[in-house]
Amino acid sequence: MLGLLKAMKVTMSTMTRKPVTVQYPDEHKDLPKRSRGFPTLLWDFDIDEPFCTGCQVCARYCPTSCMSVTMQDNPKFKEGDSKRRKIVDRFYIDYARCMQCNICVEVCNFEAIVMNNTWAGREVSRFDRRDLVFDLEDLLKPSTTGRLPDPFKAPMGIAHHGWAAETHGETGEKATAEAE
Amino acid sequence: MIADNPWLDALIRLLAAVALMTFSSLTLIYLERKFIGRIQMRLGPMRVGPYGTLQSIADAIKLVSKEDLRPHTADRWVFELAPYVVFIPSFLTFVSLPFTADWFVRNFELGLFYILAVSGVSVVGVVMAGWGSDNRYALLGGVRAAAQLISYEVPLILAMLGAVMIAESMDLIDIVNGQGRVPYIVWQPLGFLIFFIAALAELYRNPFDIPVAETEVVGGPFIEYSGIRWGMFFLAEYTTLLILSVLASLVFLGGWNWPLGNEAGIGLQLVWIVLKTSFMIMLFFWARATFPRLRIDQLMSFSWQVLLPLSFLQIVINGLVKVYNWPDIVLLLSSGGATALALYFIYASVQRMQEPYPQRFTTVMTRKEPVG
Amino acid sequence: MPFETDHELETIDLNINVGPQHPATHGVFRMILQIDGEVVRDVDPVIGYMHRGDEKLSENCDYRQAIGYQDRTDYLAQFNNELVYCLAVEKLGGYQVPERAEYIRVILSEMNRIASHFMFMGAFGTDIGVFATPFMYTFRERERIQDFFEEVTGERMMYNYFRPGGIGWDVPTNFEERIRGLLVHVREGIADIDNLLTDNEVFVARTRGIGAISPQDAIDWGLSGPMLRATGVPFDLRKAEPYSIYDRFEFDVPVGENGDVYDRYTVRLEELRQSARVVEQALDQMPKDGPIIASGIPRIIRLPAGEVYQRCENPRGEYGIYLISKGSEKPYRLKIRSPCFSNLSALRAMAVGHYVADAVIILGSIDIVLCEVDR
Numbered sequence: 001m002l003g004l005l006k007a008m009k010v011t012m013s014t015m016t017r018k019p020v021t022v023q024y025p026d027e028h029k030d031l032p033k034r035s036r037g038f039p040t041l042l043w044d045f046d047i048d049e050p051f052c053t054g055c056q057v058c059a060r061y062c063p064t065s066c067m068s069v070t071m072q073d074n075p076k077f078k079e080g081d082s083k084r085r086k087i088v089d090r091f092y093i094d095y096a097r098c099m100q101c102n103i104c105v106e107v108c109n110f111e112a113i114v115m116n117n118t119w120a121g122r123e124v125s126r127f128d129r130r131d132l133v134f135d136l137e138d139l140l141k142p143s144t145t146g147r148l149p150d151p152f153k154a155p156m157g158i159a160h161h162g163w164a165a166e167t168h169g170e171t172g173e174k175a176t177a178e179a180e
Numbered sequence: 181m182i183a184d185n186p187w188l189d190a191l192i193r194l195l196a197a198v199a200l201m202t203f204s205s206l207t208l209i210y211l212e213r214k215f216i217g218r219i220q221m222r223l224g225p226m227r228v229g230p231y232g233t234l235q236s237i238a239d240a241i242k243l244v245s246k247e248d249l250r251p252h253t254a255d256r257w258v259f260e261l262a263p264y265v266v267f268i269p270s271f272l273t274f275v276s277l278p279f280t281a282d283w284f285v286r287n288f289e290l291g292l293f294y295i296l297a298v299s300g301v302s303v304v305g306v307v308m309a310g311w312g313s314d315n316r317y318a319l320l321g322g323v324r325a326a327a328q329l330i331s332y333e334v335p336l337i338l339a340m341l342g343a344v345m346i347a348e349s350m351d352l353i354d355i356v357n358g359q360g361r362v363p364y365i366v367w368q369p370l371g372f373l374i375f376f377i378a379a380l381a382e383l384y385r386n387p388f389d390i391p392v393a394e395t396e397v398v399g400g401p402f403i404e405y406s407g408i409r410w411g412m413f414f415l416a417e418y419t420t421l422l423i424l425s426v427l428a429s430l431v432f433l434g435g436w437n438w439p440l441g442n443e444a445g446i447g448l449q450l451v452w453i454v455l456k457t458s459f460m461i462m463l464f465f466w467a468r469a470t471f472p473r474l475r476i477d478q479l480m481s482f483s484w485q486v487l488l489p490l491s492f493l494q495i496v497i498n499g500l501v502k503v504y505n506w507p508d509i510v511l512l513l514s515s516g517g518a519t520a521l522a523l524y525f526i527y528a529s530v531q532r533m534q535e536p537y538p539q540r541f542t543t544v545m546t547r548k549e550p551v552g
Numbered sequence: 553m554p555f556e557t558d559h560e561l562e563t564i565d566l567n568i569n570v571g572p573q574h575p576a577t578h579g580v581f582r583m584i585l586q587i588d589g590e591v592v593r594d595v596d597p598v599i600g601y602m603h604r605g606d607e608k609l610s611e612n613c614d615y616r617q618a619i620g621y622q623d624r625t626d627y628l629a630q631f632n633n634e635l636v637y638c639l640a641v642e643k644l645g646g647y648q649v650p651e652r653a654e655y656i657r658v659i660l661s662e663m664n665r666i667a668s669h670f671m672f673m674g675a676f677g678t679d680i681g682v683f684a685t686p687f688m689y690t691f692r693e694r695e696r697i698q699d700f701f702e703e704v705t706g707e708r709m710m711y712n713y714f715r716p717g718g719i720g721w722d723v724p725t726n727f728e729e730r731i732r733g734l735l736v737h738v739r740e741g742i743a744d745i746d747n748l749l750t751d752n753e754v755f756v757a758r759t760r761g762i763g764a765i766s767p768q769d770a771i772d773w774g775l776s777g778p779m780l781r782a783t784g785v786p787f788d789l790r791k792a793e794p795y796s797i798y799d800r801f802e803f804d805v806p807v808g809e810n811g812d813v814y815d816r817y818t819v820r821l822e823e824l825r826q827s828a829r830v831v832e833q834a835l836d837q838m839p840k841d842g843p844i845i846a847s848g849i850p851r852i853i854r855l856p857a858g859e860v861y862q863r864c865e866n867p868r869g870e871y872g873i874y875l876i877s878k879g880s881e882k883p884y885r886l887k888i889r890s891p892c893f894s895n896l897s898a899l900r901a902m903a904v905g906h907y908v909a910d911a912v913i914i915l916g917s918i919d920i921v922l923c924e925v926d927r
Contacts, residue, residue, distance in 0.1 A: 003751030004471070010747040011470045011685060015219045020692050023226055032699075034724075036706035063617035101620035101712045106720070107851070115706065220688035316568045320590075320908070386683055387754045395576040395679050396909050470748070472755045473681025475909045476590055 028119050037121020038095050039104055039113050041136070042151065043143040047082045049074070050140060051112035054088035058104035058113055066097035067104065091139055095124055095132040114151035116142055193285040197274045205418040206236035212465050219469040243414075246407035251314055254404065258312030263405070263412040265305030270419040272298045277426055278352050280436050280449040291352040292344060295427065296337050299382075299420065303329040306391070309413070310401035321400020324476055325391035328381055331483040332388075336378035338491035342371040343431045345498040346511075356435035363434030367511045370494045370519045372432045374487055376463065379424045381479070383417065385464055387471035390479055421464060422457070429456035490522050565593050568908075572601050576679055576912040579922030583899070585911060592911045595900045599893075602926040607886050614881040615641055615716055615853040623710040625888060626924040628671050631657070631664040632866045634714040639795055640862035640873045641716035644855045647846045653718035654797045655838040659731065660704070660713070662827045662834070663697055666738055668867035669820045669827075670694045672919045673745050676817065679916035680758055686745055693741030700734055716853055718845030728835055735828050742824050750821065759814035763902040763914035770811060773901065774894040777869025778819045779918065783811030789865035801833045813917040820919075823867075852881050868892050868919055892918070892925045 022029060039058075042051045054071025072089035076082035104113050115121065120142055126132050142148040210225065210233065217224025225232030250259055276291040278284035288294050303326055310322015344350055346367060347358040365372045381388035392400040402413050429435060433456045436449035474482070497514045500506070571582035580601035586594035606625050610618040622637040623630040635657055642649060649657075670690040677686025698708045704723050705713040713720050724730070749755045765775070767783040780787055788805040790798040806822035808815025855877040863872035869891025876885040895918045903911040 003753045003756070007470045007748045007752045008466060010744055011219045011466065014221050014689070014744065015215075017221055019218065019221050019223045020695070021222045023223070032703040032706070034704070034706035035702060061617065063613050063620055099620055099624075099710065100707060101617075101710070102706065102720070103617060103620070103712075117706075216683060216685075220685050221692060222688060316566060320568070320587075324590075386681060389681065390909075393681060393909065395681065396912050398575060468683050469685050471682065472677070472749070472752065472758060473909070474754055475758060475907055477907065478757055 031117055031119065031122070033117055035115070035117040035122075036100050036102055037116035037118065038098055038100065038124055038134075039093060039139075040116040040121060040142050040148065041088075041091065041139040042112055042114060042148075043140055047076065047084075049076060049082060049084070050088055050136075051110050052088040052091065053084055053086045053110055053112070054091070055086075055109065057107050057109065061103050061107045063101060063103065064097045064099055066094045068092045088136065091136040093134050093139060095134060096129045114148075116148060117151060118142065118147060120147060194275075197271070197285055201271060201274060201419050201422075202415070204422050205415050206240060208418045208421060208461065209239070209414075210236045211461075212468075215462070215465045216469045219466075240411065243411035244408050248407040248409060249404075251404050253314040255312040255314065258308045259404075260312075260409070262305045262309035262312055262401075263409045263416075265308055266302045267305075267412045267416045269298045269301040269305075270416045270423065273423050274419070276352070277423060278356075278430070279426065279453055280446055281353060281356075282446065283450075287351065287353055290350045292340060292350045292355070292427075292431070295423070296333075296340060299423070300329075300333055302416065302420070303333075306401050309405070313401070313404035315404050317397040317399070318401050318403045321391045321393075321397040321403070324397070325384070325401055327476070328384075328388065328391055328479060331480055332378045332381035332487075335374050335483060335487035335491045336382060338488070338495060339371045339374040339378065340427075340431060342368055342491070342494045342498050345495065345502060352430050352435075356430055356437065359434045359437060361434075361437065361439050363432060363437070365432045365434075367508055368432065368494065368498075368515055370490060370515045370522065372428075373519055373522075374491050374494070375428060375432065377487060378483075379428065380464065380467055381483070382424065383421050383464065386468045387474045388479060389468075389473055390476055393473055421461065425457045425460035425464070426453070428460045429453060433460070486522070490518070493518055563588070570912075572598075576915065578675060578916070578920055581915075581920065581922050581925075583911075583915070585908060587908055590907050590909075592903055592906055592908060595903045595911065597896065597899055599896070599922070599925050602922045604923075604927070606927040607888055610886045611883050615855070615883070616851075618883070618886070619714065620710065620712045623712060624923065625890070625927055626866060626868065626871065626892075626921050627709060628668040628921055629664050629867045629871075630709065630711050631660045631714065632668075632864060633871065634711065635661050635796065636862055636864045636866070636871050636873050638714045638716050639864065640860050640875045641853065641855065643862055644858055644860040644875060644877055645716065645853065646856075647717040647849060649718055649846055650843040652839045652842040653844045653846075655834050656719055656723055656727075656844070657714055658796055658798065658801075659831050659834045659838070660701070662830045663700070663731070663734075665827045665867045666824055666831075667694045667697045669824050670697075670741065672820055672867075673749075673817075676913070676916045676919075677745075677749060679913050680755060682748075686748055689741060689744045689748065693738055696734060696737050700730060703730070715845060715849075717849040718843070720845075722844050728838075731831060731835060735831065738824075738828055742821070742828075746821060750818065756814065758909075759817060759913065759917075760812060761810065762813045762906060762910045763917065764810050764812040765898065765902055766811065769901070770898075773898040775869070775898060776891050776894065777866065778816055778823065779869060779895045779898075781806065782808035782815035782819045784809055789863060789870060795862070795864055798830075800837065801830045803827075803830050803833075813913055816917045816919075854879065854881050855883075863889065866891060868921065868924070869895060888924075888927055890924045890927060892920045892922075896920055896925055 043049075044051050054069050056069045056071070059065070059067040059069050069091050070089045071086045074082055074084050074087035076087075077085050100115065102115060105115055124132065213235070214224040214232070225235035228234040228238045250256065273295045275285045276288045276294050278287055278291070306325040306329070307322045310318045310325065313319075343355065343364050346364060347355040349355060349358065380386075384390075384392050391397070392402065397403070402410055405413065435456070436452045438448075438452050494515060497511065497518065501508075501511050565586045565588050568585050568587060569582065570585055571577035572580040577583070582598040582601070584596040584598065585592050586596075604624075606621055610621045613621065619634055619637060622633040626633050670693055674687035674690035674694075678684060701711060702708050704727070705711040765773075765783055767785050770780050770783040770785065776787070784807050786805045786807045789795070791805055803826040804822075806819045806826065808819050857877055857879040859874070859876040861872055861874045863870050870889065871891055872889030874885070874887040874889065875883050878884040899915060899918065903914045906914065
């Protein structure tokens with residue numbers, strides 16, 4: 001009998017506590033900066049072109065082979081605006097296959113690809129799974145519209161120091177310079 | 181008499197009963213979801229309407245507009261009739277349930293008898309649902325429901341009988357008026373306890389939700405029902421919850437009386453009955469959110485070996501007090517003592533269960549032929 | 553005149569099919585129960601609905617890519633799985649893991665054990681029939697732990713954080729106070745669930761003496777983890793053959809008496825407290841600074857030819873990885889020893905003769921993760 005009373009006491013005490021749930025679609029909890037949504041590409045605002053050179057290292061390391069990349073000669077390199085000899089031509093990521101393992105971010109030599117750490121990188125639902133294949137324009141959209149603050153990249157803490165800090169203030173995360 | 185014509189009068193009263201039944205069920209569903217949500221530190225329904233108050237109405241609309249499916253192999257008439265057989269008894273009990281001294285559809289001299297008799301019919305509907313669905317889970321659930329409802333009907337009625345003996349009437353208004361300032365729960369704690377436990381079982385609420393056990397028989401007899409037929413089972417369940425709560429507050433908690441006098445006006449009467457009924461309903465909700473489920477054999481042995489002897493004990497005490505005209509305090513002491521004793525025995529039996537259990541040696545059985 | 557026959561009325565057993573879509577099967581597990589009334593006469597478990605070829609997938613990846621697949625076997629104890637895999641690779645490659653990385657790995661693994669056991673408590677409470685209350689209590693705390701894991705690794709479920717030779721990237725600066733704050737909540741959650749279930753008479757009546765198995769039978773069936781310890785065998789790999797740095801911590805190995813469902817529950821409840829103890833000790837001892845990954849680990853790891861078996865104490869039992877390398881960048885063979893698979897194999901021996909409702913809670917007490925059984 002005592003156990004039953006004890007159980008009833010617990011349930012009554014939790015009733016007086018504050019509920020822990022939130023109304024999700026109305027109320028988004030803050031995502032940590034390291035949050036790994038789906039991978040997305042970064043835009044170099046200085047030169048007005050993507051960081052990605054289309055070197056395909058991410059596509060080769062991807063365990064699920066969800067990416068396909070092609071490269072082209074950079075037209076801006078000829079004009080002398082850019083130091084990048086090659087630039088990405090087409091880039092497809094099948095979000096339906098991506099398992100958000102972060103390997104593409106780790107292997108990227110140009111810090112061109114990051115995991116989207118905003119809710120836009122989490123809430124990717126479509127009625128047709130074919131719509132989950134994102135092309136270059138879609139992949140650059142979070143970055144070009146400035147909705148991607150402080151993209152995280154280990155081990156430096158954030159990808160491209162100062163890239164997002166100008167528009168989005170203090171980044172905060174301590175950067176550890178412990179390279180592989 | 182509300183209207184001059186007796187037929188019109190009856191129609192108005194019945195419509196009021198239907199409206200009350202629907203409205204109270206929808207409200208109870210909402211309240212239960214909110215209450216259990218808060219116990220579990222959730223918010224409960226919040227989407228539809230302010231604080232989700234219109235959630236039940238949205239659910240009702242959904243249920244009505246949903247396709248009414250019937251399994252191809254189901255026994256058509258049994259399957260389709262079952263919801264009505266469950267629903268109508270709970271509606272009929274509304275007829276003779278007095279909410280205040282003046283508010284009722286029709287008060288009978290044998291009102292309590294009528295309510296208990298009519299509400300016992302619903303078990304037929306549950307068994308029909310279980311049988312007619314042609315589903316093994318439903319069959320299992322239906323048989324479980326039959327066993328459980330019949331076993332717990334007996335202590336429920338005997339507990340009521342104790343109160344009837346003290347009140348010397350089966351008219352619910354007489355019972356309430358007979359209680360005066362001191363409700364019967366003071367004189368009959370054992371009876372109230374038995375009634376509460378049996379009512380939990382009648383309502384398939386934890387710890388007695390065995391017929392509809394979600395993790396065992398997945399909804400039991402109601403597994404194949406959809407749309408409005410399923411909704412009718414649901415409506416009947418919550419109406420029964422309301423009826424049993426009102427009944428408990430009438431018979432054991434003093435109805436519309438209150439400890440400082442029973443000369444209340446209609447407004448105060450309504451306040452008291454609503455408060456007492458809400459208290460009972462809250463107890464049912466609370467039990468649902470707290471207790472695990474018993475097993476079917478434990479359930480049956482608890483009914484026949486614990487509750488039934490205890491309810492007889494209560495009746496014997498009442499009879500002795502009535503025959504020898506002992507003062508009421510004897511009733512209180514004996515019934516209270518019996519309650520304490522009963523609780524102790526339940527406690528001790530569980531303590532025995534907690535002692536080391538002899539090792540059950542498992543043996544590998546040899547398979548004769550593949551199953552299924 | 554009564555109906556008379558010269559032979560007894562013949563009855564046949566009823567087969568009911570529990571699963572693969574059933575609330576009590578914790579995933580896609582199917583068991584065909586042969587029941588006589590309410591008594592289970594035979595259980596025929598059917599597995600394989602979740603088979604994704606995890607071992608073969610891992611063999612087609614290099615050693616770093618395969619970490620992501622280790623998360624996906626036992627999706628409730630991802631850090632523990634990653635730890636087993638990384639330890640196996642380190643053992644074969646002979647890598648020396650830095651102190652700090654070891655501590656972070658142990659802390660995260662133990663936190664993961666807490667989260668996993670919380671999941672068990674909640675699901676088991678629902679199996680036994682409480683209307684989702686223990687589920688919500690434990691999920692409340694599990695959610696906090698997962699939020700914390702998200703802050704560290706970026707993911708809520710599939711962390712992909714440990715690496716052969718260390719960890720992927722450093723933990724946030726507020727790691728320590730964050731965990732200490734979390735442990736307060738965890739203890740509160742343990743107390744809630746303890747008060748709600750442990751002494752609850754209905755709970756005790758349902759679980760005591762159900763699905764009991766003797767120590768010898770448990771060893772014969774190859775049970776491990778809480779299932780084995782509930783029978784009274786104090787076998788915990790963290791004590792029996794300490795891997796990583798588990799020999800530095802002081803903790804108890806809770807054992808049961810009867811090997812029944814109730815003991816499995818109490819053993820897990822006590823393990824929650826012991827894991828919290830280990831985490832606290834590890835936090836005290838953890839070096840504040842230092843490298844997090846062994847130096848000289850190439851981007852593409854090529855292990856020397858050889859084979860290794862590494863086993864660890866996962867929340868569900870002994871999780872082992874048998875790895876054969878032929879010197880290339882991919883494992884030649886990767887075999888997973890799944891604790892749930894062995895534990896599940898004893899289901900029939902435990903459940904036959906009990907009631908249907910008991911079969912459900914016996915299945916629940918095994919704490920199966922079907923992704924791990926089917927791999």
